[in-house]
Amino acid sequence: MKSDTTLKSIAKELGVSVSTISRALNNKSVVNEKTREKVVELAKKYGYVPNEIARSLQKCSSHTIAVVLPDISEVFFGKIVKQISAVVSAHGYTLLLADTGENKEQERKHLQSLYQHRVDALVLASVDDEEKHAKSFADNSIPVIYIDNVPEGTDLSAVTVDNFSAGKLGFNRLYDAGHRSIATIMGLQNEISASLRLKGFLSGAEEVNLPINPDLIKIGDYKRQSGYDAMCELLDNRDKSPFTAVYVASEKMTYGAKKAINERGLKVPEDISILGFDVHNDDYGGSQNITSIKQPEEQIGKKVGELLIDALVNKINASSQKILLSPLVEEGDTVSDLN
Amino acid sequence: MKSDTTLKSIAKELGVSVSTISRALNNKSVVNEKTREKVVELAKKYGYVPNEIARSLQKCSSHTIAVVLPDISEVFFGKIVKQISAVVSAHGYTLLLADTGENKEQERKHLQSLYQHRVDALVLASVDDEEKHAKSFADNSIPVIYIDNVPEGTDLSAVTVDNFSAGKLGFNRLYDAGHRSIATIMGLQNEISASLRLKGFLSGAEEVNLPINPDLIKIGDYKRQSGYDAMCELLDNRDKSPFTAVYVASEKMTYGAKKAINERGLKVPEDISILGFDVHNDDYGGSQNITSIKQPEEQIGKKVGELLIDALVNKINASSQKILLSPLVEEGDTVSDLN
DNA sequence: TTTGTCCTTGCAAACGTTTGCATTTTTCTA
DNA sequence: TAGAAAAATGCAAACGTTTGCAAGGACAAA
Numbered sequence: 001m002k003s004d005t006t007l008k009s010i011a012k013e014l015g016v017s018v019s020t021i022s023r024a025l026n027n028k029s030v031v032n033e034k035t036r037e038k039v040v041e042l043a044k045k046y047g048y049v050p051n052e053i054a055r056s057l058q059k060c061s062s063h064t065i066a067v068v069l070p071d072i073s074e075v076f077f078g079k080i081v082k083q084i085s086a087v088v089s090a091h092g093y094t095l096l097l098a099d100t101g102e103n104k105e106q107e108r109k110h111l112q113s114l115y116q117h118r119v120d121a122l123v124l125a126s127v128d129d130e131e132k133h134a135k136s137f138a139d140n141s142i143p144v145i146y147i148d149n150v151p152e153g154t155d156l157s158a159v160t161v162d163n164f165s166a167g168k169l170g171f172n173r174l175y176d177a178g179h180r181s182i183a184t185i186m187g188l189q190n191e192i193s194a195s196l197r198l199k200g201f202l203s204g205a206e207e208v209n210l211p212i213n214p215d216l217i218k219i220g221d222y223k224r225q226s227g228y229d230a231m232c233e234l235l236d237n238r239d240k241s242p243f244t245a246v247y248v249a250s251e252k253m254t255y256g257a258k259k260a261i262n263e264r265g266l267k268v269p270e271d272i273s274i275l276g277f278d279v280h281n282d283d284y285g286g287s288q289n290i291t292s293i294k295q296p297e298e299q300i301g302k303k304v305g306e307l308l309i310d311a312l313v314n315k316i317n318a319s320s321q322k323i324l325l326s327p328l329v330e331e332g333d334t335v336s337d338l339n
Numbered sequence: 340m341k342s343d344t345t346l347k348s349i350a351k352e353l354g355v356s357v358s359t360i361s362r363a364l365n366n367k368s369v370v371n372e373k374t375r376e377k378v379v380e381l382a383k384k385y386g387y388v389p390n391e392i393a394r395s396l397q398k399c400s401s402h403t404i405a406v407v408l409p410d411i412s413e414v415f416f417g418k419i420v421k422q423i424s425a426v427v428s429a430h431g432y433t434l435l436l437a438d439t440g441e442n443k444e445q446e447r448k449h450l451q452s453l454y455q456h457r458v459d460a461l462v463l464a465s466v467d468d469e470e471k472h473a474k475s476f477a478d479n480s481i482p483v484i485y486i487d488n489v490p491e492g493t494d495l496s497a498v499t500v501d502n503f504s505a506g507k508l509g510f511n512r513l514y515d516a517g518h519r520s521i522a523t524i525m526g527l528q529n530e531i532s533a534s535l536r537l538k539g540f541l542s543g544a545e546e547v548n549l550p551i552n553p554d555l556i557k558i559g560d561y562k563r564q565s566g567y568d569a570m571c572e573l574l575d576n577r578d579k580s581p582f583t584a585v586y587v588a589s590e591k592m593t594y595g596a597k598k599a600i601n602e603r604g605l606k607v608p609e610d611i612s613i614l615g616f617d618v619h620n621d622d623y624g625g626s627q628n629i630t631s632i633k634q635p636e637e638q639i640g641k642k643v644g645e646l647l648i649d650a651l652v653n654k655i656n657a658s659s660q661k662i663l664l665s666p667l668v669e670e671g672d673t674v675s676d677l678n
Numbered sequence: 679t680t681t682g683t684c685c686t687t688g689c690a691a692a693c694g695t696t697t698g699c700a701t702t703t704t705t706c707t708a
Numbered sequence: 709t710a711g712a713a714a715a716a717t718g719c720a721a722a723c724g725t726t727t728g729c730a731a732g733g734a735c736a737a738a
Contacts, residue, residue, distance in 0.1 A: 051396075072411070399693070
């Protein structure tokens with residue numbers, strides 16, 4: 001590969017015009033077969049690699065898709081990115097990745113920079129309460145797809161797990177197993193996804209006319225420590241507010257909660273049942289698989305990729321698609337059946 | 340933000356030349372202060388965003404860094420990417436990410452495509468046994484930095500944990516705790532990093548004149564299942580080839596091995612001590628923290644970022660830097676002290 | 679007033695492509 | 709063999725910047 005070989009240099013060597021070289025290499029329009037052969041041969045000899053930047057400028061398309069995430073080291077996002085990459089790279093697109101560190105300001109900076117790079121599309125897991133920065137991509141007809149945290153009432157497209165259903169499914173899984181005193185540890189309620197999960201959970205309870213003791217609802221920040229702390233509070237209050245099961249709404253909080261239970265010498269699921277959220281048992285070191293409500297990351301990533309290809313390659317401009325994927329129950333050994 | 344506002348359109352509106360607009364906005368060369376103000380004001384009014392593609396073409400620099408990995412959903416890589424992103428984005432660089440799925444052909448395709456995008460640098464965790472594809476970046480004076488798996492005797496730069504030391508450190512940790520029959524589960528020996536770890540392990544044993552029973556050396560493929568399988572074999576042979584501790588050379592195999600032990604009703608560390616590798620206890624759900632040899636991901640990523648900035652921004656062209664970072668022991672509760 | 683200096687601005691080329699249109703060459707038909 | 713149709717090629721503009729060089733104007737010193 002040589003980056004200093006250009007259409008021009010090949011043209012000069014061959015004594016033909018640049019246009020001919022371009023056409024020969026892109027085998028689009030008609031070029032004399034003998035000419036083409038000579039061109040191709042020479043291009044190979046010199047290791048010609050087209051300059052995508054020049055191409056982008058000319059075509060007004062960078063063949064590039066921005067992916068903006070709060071934390072790429074989270075397995076959840078990693079798996080999604082992996083799928084998106086697989087789908088779009090098959091169509092010649094490359095990912096521009098930005099990690100915002102869950103910081104609103106960083107997110108805005110990255111968006112600005114990516115806009116400057118004239119990305120063809122944007123996939124965004126936002127931590128920003130304002131939508132306008134993402135919106136301005138769409139205003140310039142750059143497709144935007146939200147994942148994970150979808151602003152309420154947005155016009156933009158989105159692919160996520162159905163968080164309301166996930167909350168309800170969690171409640172039902174425990175209720176169906178005979179649990180009637182159910183605690184929960186949910187995420188920060190200023191995030192849409194978290195608040196939907198709680199709503200779903202409560203709605204499940206309401207449907208079966210089971211009152212939920214407010215003392216059994218704890219809020220954490222998704223980190224392991226907060227799951228641990230919340231669980232400790234629940235356990236401390238167990239005399240006053242007893243419970244037989246807990247639904248923990250994030251992977252790391254689930255681990256923290258389990259740790260708190262084990263530390264007190266209680267057994268899972270004999271003493272307390274745990275239903276986790278999005279636990280990656282495959283990657284996980286426990287001897288016991290945790291029953292959990294799973295987000296279908298592979299599906300999310302794949303769907304995002306497909307929407308992107310639809311928009312960019314097939315030029316289908318379905319404005320504002322809202323894809324809600326169903327959560328699943330992944331069975332493990334941490335929920336006991338009281339029936 | 341508007342992408343259809345260009346230097347030209349602002350120039351026309353203001354009745355001055357494009358050059359002046361460019362200079363005013365880049366506040367490089369001298370421009371009349373009043374002119375600059377007018378330009379800046381108009382640029383803001385129209386939401387002008389420079390076209391990075393045009394800029395790249397002109398400057399022969401895309402402000403873009405390629406990161407090519409076998410599996411972005413691995414926490415190890417995720418953490419590295421996060422750090423690299425943090426360092427380089429502060430200097431205006433953006434990451435182009437490619438996930439090869441541990442597939443040599445995919446890796447080559449991605450490299451080709453990234454080369455085409457004229458990235459300014461390449462960070463590569465390779466699964467390719469041939470070095471030439473990466474080499475051709477360097478041949479065109481594009482800095483290349485290997486991470487994780489560094490080809491033996493390469494001319495290119497590299498930042499990794501010192502795998503030999505990691506192997507030795509693992510042995511010593513167990514030996515110092517009084518263990519004398521030490522098993523190990525290592526990675527596939529065609530990968531340099533894995534073979535170095537084994538060499539380090541054996542070298543540690545040799546230094547203290549402790550013979551290692553070859554039956555106690557197992558090879559896995561880094562996945563959880565293979566750790567489980569290898570451990571089962573070790574346990575099945577325990578009568579013939581007894582051992583009190585095992586050093587498992589990857590995170591997921593560590594989990595698998597622990598599971599195998601627990602399933603047989605054996606206790607860690609009372610019956611068997613486990614020393615893991617690169618276990619992320621923070622993210623991990625076990626009630627017991629696993630003692631392990633840690634790769635300093637944050638350091639790796641940070642160092643890679645710094646080398647990139649040195650090369651790209653500070654124009655220090657130190658050819659072929661080999662950075663070996665020291666592994667650490669992260670103490671947990673899975674190695675018993677026999678002294 | 680002249681000369682020279684400095685400040686500000688414009689011109690035009692360059693970066694490497696693609697592509698509509700015009701032009702040349704070839705091939706075919708009558 | 710002329711003429712037309714078809715095929716192959718070239719020309720030049722365009723994409724949106726940056727930047728070396730030159731030119732213009734203002735102003736001060738002589």
